[in-house]
Amino acid sequence: MAQDDSIFIGASRKPDDSYQRAEQLLLRYGNRHGLVTGATGTGKTVTLQVLAEGFSNAGVPVFCADIKGDLSGIAMKGEAKDFLVARAEAVKLDPYVFEDFPVIFWDLFGEQGHPIRATVSEMGPLLLSRLMNLTAAQEGVLNIAFRIADEEGLLLLDMKDLQSLLANIAERAAEIGARYGNVTKPSVGAIQRSLLVLEQQGGNYFFGEPALRISDIMRTTRDGRGAVNVLAADKLMMNPRLYATFLLWLLSELFEELPEVGDPDKPKLVFFFDEAHLLFDDAPKVVVDRIEQVVRLIRSKGVGVYFVTQNPLDVPETVLAQLGNRVQHALRAYTPREQKAVKTAADTFRPNPDFDCAKTITQLGTGEALVSTLENKGVPSMVQRTLIRPPASRLGPLTPEERRKLINESPVAGQYDQTIDRESAFEMLQKKAAEVQKAQQEAQQANPGGGGWTMPDFGNGGGTGSGGRTPNGAPAPRPSNRQSVTEAAIKSVVRSVGSSLGRELVRGILGSLKKGF
Structure with a gap:
């Protein structure tokens, strides 16, 4: 059983196939990050649920994504089913107490939880x-x-x-x-x-307001338990790039807003990133560098980051090296890539002389895992074949009515539901743009002629109206190239204005210029 300073994960298996040694995650190393991996159907979601329950009971808020909806059951008490009771007896979990946990539901689309928004500037x-x-x-x-x-x-x-x-x-x-x-x-x-x-x-x-306040995902209840923030991600997964970018933004916000705390007795917040491979797929180097930086430095803010994915190869080596607490469920090894993943997973553990780690990974049953956590002085424990303890809360999703009731009773109810457009x-x-348009219209009204020089209308040589026709509608005769005496005189005056003598005459009339052009 776990003590007040640790989370009981399960019981390790001895060579005679009995379960005796309790495997625990020490809370003071909970901010050293972790990794939960395994093939589909091997028990990753249950492990995540067990860890979330343990952190919540220790007073640590949790944020996790619910990909299939199964994790929502953590808000309700579990039921005494035969296979759960049998597993509790196998790992010597006595008493096996069922309880619910304080849950706040979130949803980027505002359908299965409170809306989560961020401004474009924050992104x-x-x-x-x-x-x-x-x-x-x-x-x-x-x-x-x-x-x-x-x-x-x-x-x-x-x-x-x-x-x-x-x-x-x-x-x-x-x-x-x-x-x-x-x-x-x-x-x-x-x-x-x-x-x-x-x-x-x-x-x-x-994108919009009101933007999420980090303090609202770091709540604790009056009895000292940490809130479990569950992000509904089933619809969000239809756009995996938005999902990954949102969670990276949230990590970045935590990193920028939280103060330095060093190595606290327990984390300030634990962040579970399910389907973690989506964060790294096709990510440019600058983004991977940013993730590595946040994971490496956010530990001193008291935040633990736990990646949940199927294959350890999904996480870059530079990030993998930062993950001290590891739970490895079964992997299949049929293809060369799967065999490489098994070898990679086995090589990251501290070896146990009692069994072949790589071989055991392919033989683990549902609910079993290889577990290694940080012990005293932050040294990884020897890997152990472990049967994961059963959860205290419900296995499986909530009904829509149960979810809606919890959303309405949430401590943040009404704070994010309505969009603000300031x-x-x-x-x-x-x-x-409206001011510029108004100024242009006023200028045109003040000077309908446009405010510039206009050429005098000398006619078209034939007394025609518009369109080059005579008043009776007949085509106007083609104008002659020869100038009349009057036209020649007028053009001569115009040219004289452009001459040096003409400019002197203009200056004399205006009386405002003292130097020549």
Whole structure:
């Protein structure tokens, strides 16, 4: 059984096939990150549920994504089913107590939980470029757009703000290009098309206000338990790039907002990233570097990050090296890549002389896993073949009625449900455009002639009206190339104005210029 300073994961298996040694995760090393891997159907979700329960009971808030909806059952008490009771007896979990946990449901689309929003400014050009899969040139234009917004005091809150700013930049391409480099209309157009695709995929639900406050996912109850924040991700998974970018944004926000705490007795927050391979698939090096930086440094903020995925090869080696607590469920080894994954997983554990780690990974049953956690002084424990303890909460999803009741009773009910659309870049640019148009109209009304020189109407030589016809509608005769005496005199005067003598005459009349042209 676990003590107050640890989470009971399960019981390790002795050579005689009995389970005796309790495998625990020490809370003081909970912020050293972790990895839960295994093939589909081997028990990863149950392990995640057990860890979330343990952290919550220890007073640590949890944020996790619910890909299939199964994790929502953590909000209800479990039921004494035969296979659960048998497993509790096998791992010597006595007493086996059923309980529910304080859960806050979130959903980017606002359907199965409270809406989660972020402003365009908070997302920033790097993550937006990743989200829209922009080229280097297009990312450069997006960076310029954010710079212009900062300089001109334009708030970028939602998608229409960014769209209107990009349209404004396209109109001012020559002016802006002279200051920051080439800004081409094709690049701006490509970004706008990507924004349209993102909007159709649900991005307009995510960008806006009120933005998520980090403090609202770090709540504890009056009895000292940590809130379990469950993100409904079944619909979100239809757009995996949005899913991955959102979770990376949330990690970045935690990193930037939380103070340094060093190595606390227990984490301030634990973050479970399910389907972690989506974070790294096709990610440019700058994004992978950002992930590595956040994972490496966020530990000192008291945040533990646990990646949940099918294959350890899904996580880059630079990130894998930062993960101290590991739970490896069964893997299949039929293809060369699967065999490589088994070898990679086995090589990351501290060997146990009692069994062959690589061979055992392929023989684990459902609910079994190889477990290695950090012990005293942060040293990885010897890997153990472990039977994972049964959860105290319900296995399986909530009903829609149960979910809706919990959403209505949530501590953040009513805070994020209604969208706020305050004055930002879209409204400000519209106002500027209206002011310019009004000024132009007033100028035209004040000087209907346009305010410039006009040529005198010398006629068309035939006394015709408009359209080159005589008043009776007949075609006008072709004008003669020969000038009349009057025309010649007038043109001579006009030319004289352009001559040196004419300019002197004009200066004398105006009396305002003292030097020659």
